[in-house]
Amino acid sequence: MVVTVVVGGFFGDEGKGKVISHLARVDKPDIVVRGGAGPNAGHTIRSGNNTYKVRMLPCGFLNKSSRVMIGPGVVINPTVLYDEIKKFGVGGRVFVDRNCGIIEQSHLDMDTRGELKDKIGSTGSGTGPANADRAMRTLKLVHDLEEMETITLDVPGEIDAVVRAGGDVLVEGTQGTFLSLWHGTYPYVTSKDVTASGICADVGIGPTTVDNVIMVVKAFVTRVGTGPLDNELSPQETVRRGWAERGTVTNRTRRAAEFDYDLGRRAVMLNGADQLALTKLDILFPECSKVTSYDILSTEARLFIKTIERKLGIPVTIIGTGPEDTSVIDRRG
Ligand code: IMP
Ligand code: MG
Numbered sequence: 001m002v003v004t005v006v007v008g009g010f011f012g013d014e015g016k017g018k019v020i021s022h023l024a025r026v027d028k029p030d031i032v033v034r035g036g037a038g039p040n041a042g043h044t045i046r047s048g049n050n051t052y053k054v055r056m057l058p059c060g061f062l063n064k065s066s067r068v069m070i071g072p073g074v075v076i077n078p079t080v081l082y083d084e085i086k087k088f089g090v091g092g093r094v095f096v097d098r099n100c101g102i103i104e105q106s107h108l109d110m111d112t113r114g115e116l117k118d119k120i121g122s123t124g125s126g127t128g129p130a131n132a133d134r135a136m137r138t139l140k141l142v143h144d145l146e147e148m149e150t151i152t153l154d155v156p157g158e159i160d161a162v163v164r165a166g167g168d169v170l171v172e173g174t175q176g177t178f179l180s181l182w183h184g185t186y187p188y189v190t191s192k193d194v195t196a197s198g199i200c201a202d203v204g205i206g207p208t209t210v211d212n213v214i215m216v217v218k219a220f221v222t223r224v225g226t227g228p229l230d231n232e233l234s235p236q237e238t239v240r241r242g243w244a245e246r247g248t249v250t251n252r253t254r255r256a257a258e259f260d261y262d263l264g265r266r267a268v269m270l271n272g273a274d275q276l277a278l279t280k281l282d283i284l285f286p287e288c289s290k291v292t293s294y295d296i297l298s299t300e301a302r303l304f305i306k307t308i309e310r311k312l313g314i315p316v317t318i319i320g321t322g323p324e325d326t327s328v329i330d331r332r333g
Contacts, residue, residue, distance in 0.1 A: 001164045002027075002211050006277070007218040008176030009267040012247045013224065013245065013254065015279030017043030017059040017217045019168050019318060022174045022323040023214075024060030030167035031159055032060030036174025037190045038075035038127035042248025043174075052088060055125070056081040058172055062091050062325075066170075069155045070326030072099035073192070073202025075130040075139075078148065078249040097155035097204075098143040103130045120188055122227030123249050131191040145228045156204025163209060167172055173199040177215075188227025196271040204289050214318065215273035217264055219284045219304070222254040231257045242283055261311040268312050275332070276312065278305065278328065281322035282327070290322045 004023065022042075024032055039055040046052075047062055054061075056076060058068040068090065071075065076096060085091050088202040107126030116122040116129070142148050159169055175194040178184040182193045192198060196213045200206070223229045224247045238244050238256040245254040267273070275277045282289040285301040294302075297319075305316050318327040 001163055001168065003163060003169045003171065003205065003209055004212045004214060005171040005173065005196050005210055006214045006216060007173035007194070007199060007201060007271050007273070009141070009174045009215040009264055009271070009273070009276070010221050010260070011178050011223040011229075012041070012174070012176040012178060013222055014218045015249070015320055016172065017045045018136070018279065018320055018323070018325050019214070019216050019277045020059040020170065021045045021047060021062055022330070023124040023170055023330045024063035024066055024320070025325065026330065027168060028065050028168065029060065029062055029170040030066065030162045032058045032063070032066045032170045032172065033071055033155060033159060033203045034058040034069070034172045034174065035071045035073055035199035036194055037192050038125060038130065039077045039080050040123040040127040040190060040249060041124040042172035044248050045325060047144075047325045049053045054084055055249060057084045057088065057090065057094065060170055060172065061088060061094070067093045067095065069094075069153065070096045070100055070159065071155050071203030072097035075101035075103050075127055075134070076142065077103040077126065080144070095151050095153040095155065095158075096142055096148065098141070098152050100142045100147065101130050101134050102140040102142065103127065106138065107133070119226065121227070125249060143212070159203065159205060171199060171203055172207065177270055178263065183270050185227045189223065196273070205217040212275065213271055213273045214277050215267060215271050215274050216277045216279060217259070217267075217308075219259060219278060219280045221257045221260050223261070224250065224252050224254045229255050229257055230260060230263075233257055258306070262313075264308070264312045268314055273314060275315055275317040276308065277318035277320070278308065278316050281319055282321045288321050292321070292327070292329055294319070294331055297329075
């Protein structure tokens, strides 16, 4: 039995989607379950010739033997969810908890104007206003909507049954550590805690049930929206280095900075992470593109990895070397 939690170590967009897709494909967990805020998160997965962009579906959906679920802590936009289920043909094995929150038009309206949009640079997905209504105990939940009954489950109960039977569960976090409402760069944060503990609470797993916490960090730091970013590069320099990216949900250009060891070390602490997944190594070291074996990485790339391990204090067990979910070095042993 293995319960693995995957979280982001910086400001989101670390490449969790690709890492989770790899883990789901290789480990074939019985359940892949998503925690985190809501459809403010966007994940891009490239598998074979296909590019999948998801905002509600758990990224592990490409492994056909996994049931995929959304935990009660998450707020759902039913339109987005049903569109993705249909588009990617995953009906029949996607389930939401009866206590997931529901985003309505009023939340979308509130999130696309005013303070949240202008000052915080929110994604406009309605996630923050829905969580505010939840705190006010006025938000509708899944069990209030008859039309969602066919995909509704007791998600914590299902996870518990799998764990008791000796099965495997992959828990996917969204956003990143420093977007946490508790531990991030408040007020420039999302509307929830998104560290490993928060993600576990979202899906109904207690701390003693977790075996591994894999923290995903990218080879450089990016941030979309407002808020502090130490050693931020100019947009020109970001482009020159080939680090320019655009947001999956908002299509905004992402701000960028070099890998931040201090931030990484603090994120390891906050998440209780025991291993790291390092993504986009090929962007820093193009000679490592699509490499799947550690031994043939360049000396410079290996030195970078060793420096991260030394400064953050835990091993880098998964390394991303290209956008496809097969461009991965997996040293978990
Ligand atoms: P909200 O979560 O839509 O309220 O946005 C609050 C802040 O978090 C903004 O700076 C967003 O850009 C950022 N944010 C929220 N979700 C994500 C994500 O999944 N990736 C990156 N940034 C995010
Ligand atoms: Mg993203």
